Amino acid sequence: MGGERKVIDEDVKAFIEESREILEEVEPQIITLGQLLDRNIPADPETINLIFRAFHTIKGTAAFYQFDTVVSITHKAETLLELFRQKDVELNTSCTDLLCKSCDVVEKLFKNIEETGSDDSDEEDVRTISSRLVGLTNLLAGRGGEQNQPETTTIEDDSGAEAETPETKEDITQKNRLFLTEGRPFFEEVLFFAKKIGKTEEEMTILDADNINNATGNLKILAETADFLEFDHVYQIIESLITLLQTVKENEYQIKKPEINVFVYGCNVIDDLLAIIEKEGNDRGHEDQISAVLEAVKNPESLYISDRFAEKRKKRLSRTSARKNAPEDSATTFTITEGMRLTFLNESAEFLDEIEDVFLSIKSDVTDKDYLAEAFRLLHSFKGSCGFMNYGDLERLAHRTETLVEAALDDVMILDHWDLKAIWFVLGVMRDTLGKIERNQGSKILNIAVLEYMLEYISSFPSEQEKYEEMLLPEIKKDRPTEIVLEPSPYENAGDDYETNPQGPKTGNAPEPEERREKGETRRKPDLEIESEDAIISTQDILSRKLERRDIRVSLDKLDELINLIGELVIAENMVIRNPDVVNREFENFEKASIHLSKIVRDLQDVALSVRMIPISGVFRKMIRLVHDLSVKSKKKVGLKLAGEDTEIDKTVAELIADPLVHLVRNAIDHGIHRKKQRNGSNDGNILLEARHEGGEVWIMIKDDGDGLDIQKILQKGIDAGLVSEENKTIMTDQEIIELIFQPGFSTSDSVTSVSGRGVGMDVVKRNIEKIKGHIDINSRPGIGTTFILRIPLTLAIIDGMLVRVGSASYTIPLLSIRESIQVDAQNVVETMDGQEMVRVREELLPVIRLHQLYNLDSDYQELHEGLLVIIEHQRETACLFIDEIIGEQQTVIKGLSGYMENIRGVSGCTILGDGEVSLILDVAGLIKRTYREDIVFHETIGLPAQQ
């Protein structure tokens, strides 16, 4: 059980991830929709469909995992969208806003799920959004009705308790249709559950908690809709069934036979009522049964069970096949992104693999309900995603197969090997179709009608073998327009005699498929194909149709472990190549081998790190929403352009730059861009977000065409806040003044708005960027705009380092921070009166940091011109490090210092050298800051006279 639970947890994780992807895809769509509406461009029905499908998909899966809150919200959003789909009502911006908020809430619920494992939430916004969604739906539905037809009728209410509601007839039918199509899948699952428990003969059974929760969840959704549509009878019964399940839950999942009977009976009554609704548009009738159910819930023993159960089952089955799929509007093509398509293909291939596995197991034990149920579930999911992607043919096939499996589950029929063969065949067709989709050859399935017919035919026969064959043969012969030939695929044992023709099934052949399966032992099923006049598929095609998987899901932990190991490998490599036994000796072959090794290690490192890379588009996409919200809030019309979304960055980096980006974009809109007096239809301002690789760094640019930074204002604020002294203000460069905005608490805003002005934002930006060892450049020109460039190193774990020696100690300096290394002449050294040594390098005067003094070491040299100076740079501030010697350049794997050695001056971490020794990595930014900020403590500790 424990293991199973874990699997479910992982499934849930996958579900959340996928749903997040869907949400991220769909949110910009909603916003675009809203923006188009702003310009009075009517909504594109395809976009609405797309959004609708997204919510639908999430709802479907969420229902499976019993995330009731998610289900209820997505369901409500869906209901709202359905109105627009029916085109009765015009979409307006308040709807798109509400939908955006729904996305937020769903996202929040996902977070809850991740943290607590359940989506129970008492939060205000969940409730608000629910009620707002329902409210808006009601409102629009009402209004839409009026517009369409003023004629009003009243719904007769049997209980008489409800007030009469004026509604149009058309409206009712539309809503009923909605209820029937939407509620069906949920009810179906409940029915399925009822059947399952209905079969127990024992007096007392303990049910699986998951199943009960699932059923309760489904019933709740139904109840909600029924209540909304005022199907009071249905609602009452469902409510009573929920109560029943609740009691069962309280009794630790023990259920007595009479209770089961009541539940099953109740479900059947609902089934009947739904049929009536379908026919007559209301849920009147069956009063006696309804009251029987209501009574029975209170007292389960009182229910008299007629033999209508069996009768029901038959009836339902026939209806299932009669219902078929609602007419496909398969012609609709909406924007399915390439990414979505690939995800779909990969997922579906996975589904098919699993389904095949399950059917393999079924083969060994046809009666095992667990396998059948699993197959049913998988097919259902597969059908769902096909539906979402609008591959109508695939969806239909999957649906048929599902029906067939369901029939087997219901004991209406027993799958024999012929049935299984047919299913295998269909699965093969599905796989081929996926291959076709992958190759962009469309999703049409040839002979779909035949396949459907075949499946339907099988499922409609309660089969004893003889009877089945007897009936199948002539029918198939007569009706089939094409021949179905089962052929071994070229990559299977070619000698295998496996050409079977359904027209001539002999009982003697019965064990053949099993045999084959065992012989082949591979998981692959025989590749099947349809031959007909209009479709002759070449061998080459068959070879290429095998669907290739292009990705797998790997846990981040494993990846990190891999990267850590590669880090160790880099160290080990250094240990070998710089081994004291071989250093300074000439081994030609060793040299060659070690160069080869280094190259491979470096490649390996690149590959491993690239695995952690994700495109920045996810982060950028969030900005679409942000810009939209902010421009609404600030009443400025802001355009957003994205560039270089495919640029890949480390996952950790992606997480850490999200916040800074939010702040920068916010600032741009709040401070940079102002409302224009004359708009002439153009935007008040534009923001460009761009990402690109530049050397060993990723550059992320946030560019606005606003007013630019007001240098004078910043300086004044800086003086007011005591950040700049009066004397300094004249000598500060513009760049220095601009840097002031990063000071915590600094804000040029005279008032704190809801968007910005507290002076926290830029501080956050700086901190986060520094956390990932990045830099920020600002270019600002008055009247033209401001550009922020975030320069972030590609990797975090391994850097290029320069190893330097001071006395007996060695330190590592990140290569990226080193500008150059020089030797100076004695006359270029100046000492200021406060003891700070300065060195003239070309036209610059740079402060010197004597490492041996800083760290209290004995160094070889005391005079600056004797040793070496390494010029280090951090955000345009430069200083010289005085060292004895440069040992060399090497790949440095950054390790943190032990927990309680934090905050060492000028040290950011450590690394392990080739000889196993530990070397400290210098924190260039910290060192420079200390020199420039005239830190009193710093001067004291290194023995320099403190400045006044």
Next chain:
Amino acid sequence: MNDEKVLWEDDYYDDDDEDTQKDRFLTFKIGKEEYAVEISCVIEVIGMQKITHVPDMPEFVKGVINLRGQVIPITDIRMRFGLPAREYDDRTCIVVVTVEDTYVGIVVDTVSDVLDMPEETVAPPPKINQKPGSRYIQGLGKVGEDVKIILDVVKLLYEERFEQLPEGIEMEPDDRNLI
């Protein structure tokens, strides 16, 4: 028969393992005194290695070493206790101990033994505060005629943190109790 015996032995050792941890101590020498730490917090004993000096640390933190890819700080217990420094020799060892996943190496003159010291043989630490090191004493264990000073590893490791605070920052007495 044989199987049964093996099974029994396994069980026996399992029980024994837990017992081993309890009341067992690793003893080592610093100067003339014998000290002891609970065996459950000892990871391993390694020979002396080259220590990388780390600046800004109190005197007794000698630096860091690389223990199979892991960087761990090393403290010299002599300086901690205010004893005179001593040249490291062949017998000098590093006892790697852990508290709450933090590894720290302790330099000792020489490792002597692993001993059982049941609770009843352990006396509480002396009240008189003579040496700077005495606050790290968890108790005094008697083994025959000898007395071993049992050290409180948690205090030994975690009090260091506060000693590296720059002077002038006074610790609240309350904070000190929290350690």
